[in-house]
Amino acid sequence: MKEKISIGILGLGTVGSGVVKVLKNHDEVEIKKIAVKDITKKRNIDGLNKSMLTDNPQTIVEDTDIQVVIEVIGGINPAFDLIKTAIKNKKHIVTANKELVAKHGAELFELAKKNNVTILYEAAVAGGIPIIMPLKLSLGANNISKIAGILNGTTNYILTKMDTEGREFEDVLKEAQDLGYAEADPSGDVKGFDAAYKIAILSSIAFDKKVDVNNVYIGGIDNITSTDISFAKEFGYKIKLVAIGQMANDNKIDVRVHPMLVPKTHLLYGVDDVVNAVMVEGDAVGKVMFSGPGAGDLPTASSVVGDLLCIVGDLLLDNTPIPLMRCKQRNGAKHLEIDNTRNKYFIRVNAKNVPGVLGDLGTICGNNNINLYNIVQKGVLEDGSARVVLLTEAALEKDLNKAIEEMNKKESINKVQNIIRVMD
Amino acid sequence: MKEKISIGILGLGTVGSGVVKVLKNHDEVEIKKIAVKDITKKRNIDGLNKSMLTDNPQTIVEDTDIQVVIEVIGGINPAFDLIKTAIKNKKHIVTANKELVAKHGAELFELAKKNNVTILYEAAVAGGIPIIMPLKLSLGANNISKIAGILNGTTNYILTKMDTEGREFEDVLKEAQDLGYAEADPSGDVKGFDAAYKIAILSSIAFDKKVDVNNVYIGGIDNITSTDISFAKEFGYKIKLVAIGQMANDNKIDVRVHPMLVPKTHLLYGVDDVVNAVMVEGDAVGKVMFSGPGAGDLPTASSVVGDLLCIVGDLLLDNTPIPLMRCKQRNGAKHLEIDNTRNKYFIRVNAKNVPGVLGDLGTICGNNNINLYNIVQKGVLEDGSARVVLLTEAALEKDLNKAIEEMNKKESINKVQNIIRVMD
Numbered sequence: 001m002k003e004k005i006s007i008g009i010l011g012l013g014t015v016g017s018g019v020v021k022v023l024k025n026h027d028e029v030e031i032k033k034i035a036v037k038d039i040t041k042k043r044n045i046d047g048l049n050k051s052m053l054t055d056n057p058q059t060i061v062e063d064t065d066i067q068v069v070i071e072v073i074g075g076i077n078p079a080f081d082l083i084k085t086a087i088k089n090k091k092h093i094v095t096a097n098k099e100l101v102a103k104h105g106a107e108l109f110e111l112a113k114k115n116n117v118t119i120l121y122e123a124a125v126a127g128g129i130p131i132i133m134p135l136k137l138s139l140g141a142n143n144i145s146k147i148a149g150i151l152n153g154t155t156n157y158i159l160t161k162m163d164t165e166g167r168e169f170e171d172v173l174k175e176a177q178d179l180g181y182a183e184a185d186p187s188g189d190v191k192g193f194d195a196a197y198k199i200a201i202l203s204s205i206a207f208d209k210k211v212d213v214n215n216v217y218i219g220g221i222d223n224i225t226s227t228d229i230s231f232a233k234e235f236g237y238k239i240k241l242v243a244i245g246q247m248a249n250d251n252k253i254d255v256r257v258h259p260m261l262v263p264k265t266h267l268l269y270g271v272d273d274v275v276n277a278v279m280v281e282g283d284a285v286g287k288v289m290f291s292g293p294g295a296g297d298l299p300t301a302s303s304v305v306g307d308l309l310c311i312v313g314d315l316l317l318d319n320t321p322i323p324l325m326r327c328k329q330r331n332g333a334k335h336l337e338i339d340n341t342r343n344k345y346f347i348r349v350n351a352k353n354v355p356g357v358l359g360d361l362g363t364i365c366g367n368n369n370i371n372l373y374n375i376v377q378k379g380v381l382e383d384g385s386a387r388v389v390l391l392t393e394a395a396l397e398k399d400l401n402k403a404i405e406e407m408n409k410k411e412s413i414n415k416v417q418n419i420i421r422v423m424d
Numbered sequence: 425m426k427e428k429i430s431i432g433i434l435g436l437g438t439v440g441s442g443v444v445k446v447l448k449n450h451d452e453v454e455i456k457k458i459a460v461k462d463i464t465k466k467r468n469i470d471g472l473n474k475s476m477l478t479d480n481p482q483t484i485v486e487d488t489d490i491q492v493v494i495e496v497i498g499g500i501n502p503a504f505d506l507i508k509t510a511i512k513n514k515k516h517i518v519t520a521n522k523e524l525v526a527k528h529g530a531e532l533f534e535l536a537k538k539n540n541v542t543i544l545y546e547a548a549v550a551g552g553i554p555i556i557m558p559l560k561l562s563l564g565a566n567n568i569s570k571i572a573g574i575l576n577g578t579t580n581y582i583l584t585k586m587d588t589e590g591r592e593f594e595d596v597l598k599e600a601q602d603l604g605y606a607e608a609d610p611s612g613d614v615k616g617f618d619a620a621y622k623i624a625i626l627s628s629i630a631f632d633k634k635v636d637v638n639n640v641y642i643g644g645i646d647n648i649t650s651t652d653i654s655f656a657k658e659f660g661y662k663i664k665l666v667a668i669g670q671m672a673n674d675n676k677i678d679v680r681v682h683p684m685l686v687p688k689t690h691l692l693y694g695v696d697d698v699v700n701a702v703m704v705e706g707d708a709v710g711k712v713m714f715s716g717p718g719a720g721d722l723p724t725a726s727s728v729v730g731d732l733l734c735i736v737g738d739l740l741l742d743n744t745p746i747p748l749m750r751c752k753q754r755n756g757a758k759h760l761e762i763d764n765t766r767n768k769y770f771i772r773v774n775a776k777n778v779p780g781v782l783g784d785l786g787t788i789c790g791n792n793n794i795n796l797y798n799i800v801q802k803g804v805l806e807d808g809s810a811r812v813v814l815l816t817e818a819a820l821e822k823d824l825n826k827a828i829e830e831m832n833k834k835e836s837i838n839k840v841q842n843i844i845r846v847m848d
Contacts, residue, residue, distance in 0.1 A: 018708070022565050022566075022708045025565075025567065026565065122562055128708070128709035128710065128712060129712055130554075130558035130561075130562030130563060130712070132562075133557070133558065133561055133562045134554035134557065134558050134562070137554075137557055137561075137730060137733075137734050138546055138554030138556075138557045138558070138727065138730040138731075139554060139726065139730055140729075140730050140733045140734070141446050141449075141450065141725070141726050141728075141729030141730045141732075141733060142726055142730075143449065267715075270694055282726065283722075284442070284446045284552070284722045284723065284725055284726035284729070285552040285716065285717065285722070285723050285726035285727075286552065286716065286717050286720075286722070286723055287716060287717070288552060288553055288554065288714070288715065288716030288717070289713075289714070289715045289716060290712070290713070290714055291691075291712065291713045291715075292709065292710065292711060292712030292713060293709065293710045293711070293712070296710075298707075298708045298709070298710070299708065299709050299710055301565070301708055302563065302565050302566055302706065302708035302709035303562065303709075304565075305564075305565030305708070306561060306562045306563055306564045306565045306566075307562075308565075309561075309564045309565060310561050310564070310747070313747035314743070314747050317744055317746060317747060319738070319743045319744055319746075319747065320741055320743055322741060322743075323734070323737035323738050323741060323743065
């Protein structure tokens with residue numbers, strides 16, 4: 001039995017610094033080296049010894065003493081190559097890199113299997129919330145039918161502010177950027193890419209298939225207005241950026257990220273601000289939910305070090321830490337195309353203030369197999385046009401698109417201004 | 425590498441039947457024997473083969489083919505002896521037995537360690553919700569400072585019904601018994617023992633100490649009235665049976681179960697009906713919450729089989745499944761006595777309808793170092809007495825007890841009718 005396991009860390013940004021701090025309390029782990037861009041940079045991190053630093057990451061992934069490599073650089077390059085080299089050198093991997101796992105996970109898992117090492121990546125999804133390990137292990141007995149989550153803190157913060165303060169997207173985004181909650185280029189968050197990486201990863205575990213993130217349908221929140229939010233509120237909903245992965249017919253999976261109206265009765269309704277949450281539905285367990293901080297240095301480090309300690313626990317006993325990986329992902333997933341999904345819809349229309357508008361809208365919907373659940377005309381705008389909101393029952397997306405096209409051509413209707421899917 | 429692992433199951437009640445059903449989907453496990461009381465009893469369980477049944481549990485715990493024993497009998501006898509024999513015969517254990525783990529866990533863990541086998545017990549706390557494994561593994565990097573949970577579905581159902589329908593405890597309890605949500609002898613649930621076993625187990629893991637369930641302070645919900653609930657509601661609270669384990673000063677732990685007023689802003693506020701939830705606070709992660717079904721055949725079986733598959737995954741690779749246990753529990757916990765805890769309180773008083781009552785109450789509190797946050801007199805009852813409710817700031821429990829004693833002696837006060845602690 002060993003006493004200590006030597007590790008190397010690639011990257012010393014926000015998460016890397018958190019990892020060093022958290023590891024101070026764990027004697028069984030010895031940080032041998034940390035790869036940074038600039039060795040001379042002043043750093044004030046509790047537990048950091050300057051002699052650990054190197055600006056040559058290659059020396060870490062090739063170091064024969066190091067048994068586990070933690071990758072917290074992020075992005076594809078150079079993380080991908082470094083991890084591949086580390087695996088070939090028989091090192092176990094802990095990574096927080098959602099983009100890399102979502103885009104190249106299958107390849108990495110295969111390489112890891114061939115080299116008899118494990119890759120853990122709890123921190124890649126939902127920061128500090130334990131979700132990957134519970135999905136693989138505690139819920140391992142279930143056939144998972146659905147995962148639905150709020151997986152991006154930045155957009156949840158923006159939508160919460162828009163809801164509670166009645167402000168517009170651009171205005172809140174700017175504030176979030178000033179506060180450091182949103183990046184200077186916010187597209188990764190607000191256009192839904194970040195959440196898409198995460199739901200691709202969760203879906204690949206839950207359904208045990210290779211999920212290509214390019215097949216994930218992605219919609220952002222940048223077209224959500226305070227008008228949409230206040231109508232939604234009136235009907236008893238909040239608008240949230242929801243990531244969904246679910247089994248569909250013919251063994252297809254339906255994986256997507258887009259804004260949705262979430263009803264008061266839903267578990268995700270109360271998940272506000274920067275909080276993340278994941279709801280999992282399985283044949284044995286029913287519905288369980290996990291919520292907590294989806295980002296931040298220490299919460300993310302909590303997941304990274306949690307993974308590390310799992311591997312270290314096995315290594316100290318000369319065990320092979322393979323079972324924790326438990327991802328076969330033998331087959332590529334077949335995806336249900338968004339056109340063939342069935343959804344309820346919230347449709348906001350700008351119409352002429354003339355008799356027959358509601359009738360026209362109802363007729364178009366009816367002709368396209370869409371049952372209306374609610375149709376409301378709300379006052380007349382300054383320019384004399386009328387604002388109409390429709391809530392539909394579940395309908396086929398391609399029928400909906402046809403109806404929208406017909407609405408936009410209709411004399412009495414100026415324009416369909418927004419279409420947002422509605423959660424059950 | 426093996427292909428299949430042979431297991432035995434002790435007990436075929438609600439949970440046992442669920443386990444058999446769930447195991448139908450898992451080829452890597454072969455149920456060799458199931459111990460039941462009555463072999464001749466008619467059973468209609470998908471996946472059950474009559475030839476598996478035995479009425480001699482001893483043949484399971486001594487069977488040399490069987491590598492893992494699932495115990496779902498419940499209670500101390502004969503489960504305790506059977507598990508001990510199974511461990512001595514080098515079998516790994518999966519149990520759903522909260523009472524046994526809470527009362528004799530430390531002894532069993534030691535015996536298991538000596539025999540190089542593991543004991544997993546995810547199902548013993550919060551049914552289908554993954555909490556033990558995430559606490560041990562994913563959150564393993566944290567120093568846990570607090571766990572707070574709603575761990576008993578029956579009492580949560582009763583309190584929710586009392587709250588939403590304005591009914592009294594006895595009335596709702598009877599209905600819950602008729603519906604099968606509460607047992608004929610409901611004391612294990614309503615007096616808080618069930619939740620106490622569970623918080624003792626969680627605290628022993630979180631704080632890595634032997635927690636003796638006899639040192640857990642326990643209060644039930646049988647003295648909660650609809651009057652308490654409606655006052656609580658008026659102040660913005662729900663009353664819930666809360667289980668708490670937290671670190672206190674001098675390395676003591678404060679572990680208890682009792683009703684509390686939960687504020688709207690708290691994560692547990694929205695946890696209603698039979699749902700269970702556990703909030704965990706750690707130095708790195710901050711606050712995370714887990715919620716879902718706390719009971720039921722299939723949810724509980726989800727946790728049992730989840731544990732089983734963890735062990736099986738290791739056994740198939742000839743690994744030693746020890747690390748999953750990861751409970752050192754070297755030292756017995758020192759408990760903070762309830763008298764020395766600090767809490768906010770809700771105090772409901774029946775007073776004479778005379779001038780000076782509020783002054784008397786205020787003076788008594790002030791003399792005992794208790795700051796009042798709110799004091800309300802609400803109408804006059806039919807018998808001419810007045811109803812007064814006090815909300816205090818955090819105060820020492822022994823000061824509170826002294827104040828209550830003085831109130832009960834005071835001329836202007838008929839009786840202190842209920843005292844309920846208030847969550848922050």
